Amino acid sequence: MTSISRRDFLKISSAALLGISASKFIPMQADEPYFTAPLIWNGSRKFKRMAFTYDDCYLLNKMQDLEVLLNEYPEFKVTFFPVGSKLLNLEEQDSGIWKRLVKKGHEIGYHTFDHVNLGVMSPATALMDYDKWYGALTQVLGTEYNVRFVRPPYDIISYTMDVLCQERGLVATLFSIGGGGEPDIVTRAIQKGKGGDIIQMHIRTQDYNSSLQVYPWLRENNWELVTMSQLYDDYLREQVNSADCDVDAGMSLTRTCVE
Numbered sequence: 609m610t611s612i613s614r615r616d617f618l619k620i621s622s623a624a625l626l627g628i629s630a631s632k633f634i635p636m637q638a639d640e641p642y643f644t645a646p647l648i649w650n651g652s653r654k655f656k657r658m659a660f661t662y663d664d665c666y667l668l669n670k671m672q673d674l675e676v677l678l679n680e681y682p683e684f685k686v687t688f689f690p691v692g693s694k695l696l697n698l699e700e701q702d703s704g705i706w707k708r709l710v711k712k713g714h715e716i717g718y719h720t721f722d723h724v725n726l727g728v729m730s731p732a733t734a735l736m737d738y739d740k741w742y743g744a745l746t747q748v749l750g751t752e753y754n755v756r757f758v759r760p761p762y763d764i765i766s767y768t769m770d771v772l773c774q775e776r777g778l779v780a781t782l783f784s785i786g787g788g789g790e791p792d793i794v795t796r797a798i799q800k801g802k803g804g805d806i807i808q809m810h811i812r813t814q815d816y817n818s819s820l821q822v823y824p825w826l827r828e829n830n831w832e833l834v835t836m837s838q839l840y841d842d843y844l845r846e847q848v849n850s851a852d853c854d855v856d857a858g859m860s861l862t863r864t865c866v867e
């Protein structure tokens with residue numbers, strides 16, 4: 609992954625705010641507090657890349673099936689959003705499973721400890737829940753881990769998630785294609801997908817079958833499957849370049865901010 613230069617990095621917070629607040633936040637509603645933390649539905653449209661995300665991670669055998677499938681596609685990287693109880697439970701049944709997945713370049717994000725709607729938790733409870741989940745993650749990985757993303761259970765955007773994101777430096781991660789369904793229909797939806805799409809799947813039989821069906825097509829058609837981190841970093845870089853550059857559109861197009 610290309611690293612972001614310090615100069616770009618300094619611009620990221622303001623650029624992200626500009627870029628994201630312009631188009632990515634849900635519209636403000638009278639009965640709902642405005643969401644101020646970073647929240648994304650899709651990444652940069654410039655790259656032929658998608659982020660596949662797998663929520664919940666309840667079923668060990670489907671996790672193992674997916675791991676085998678991913679082994680056949682070592683260039684594909686995905687993101688898991690397991691609940692904390694299953695981080696521990698799957699580790700008990702298959703010691704080292706999470707370490708293996710992280711070692712292969714896949715990413716892990718927060719999805720609460722017990723799949724509770726963050727919107728019904730107080731911010732203080734959500735912070736405790738996150739810390740409990742993070743404790744489970746470091747236990748199964750045996751190391752600290754840089755968690756960057758939260759997928760809210762039931763896909764509910766709430767004030768509590770906003771506070772949590774700000775306190776723990778997380779990006780709220782929704783999706784542009786997902787919700788599950790018959791493999792034929794899901795495959796067709798993904799085949800019509802665009803660069804930057806975030807695909808929501810769950811670790812369940814139907815979504816495993818959809819993955820099995822669509823992965824060969826994605827490879828044949830030169831799609832990259834990337835982690836949420838890569839998708840988000842592409843997105844931030846695009847915001848930096850479009851929101852903050854002195855673009856001289858004369859005879860030769862020069863962007864003075866690009867190194």
Ligand SMILES: [Zn+2]
Nearest residue numbers: 663664761762
């Ligand atoms: Zn879930």
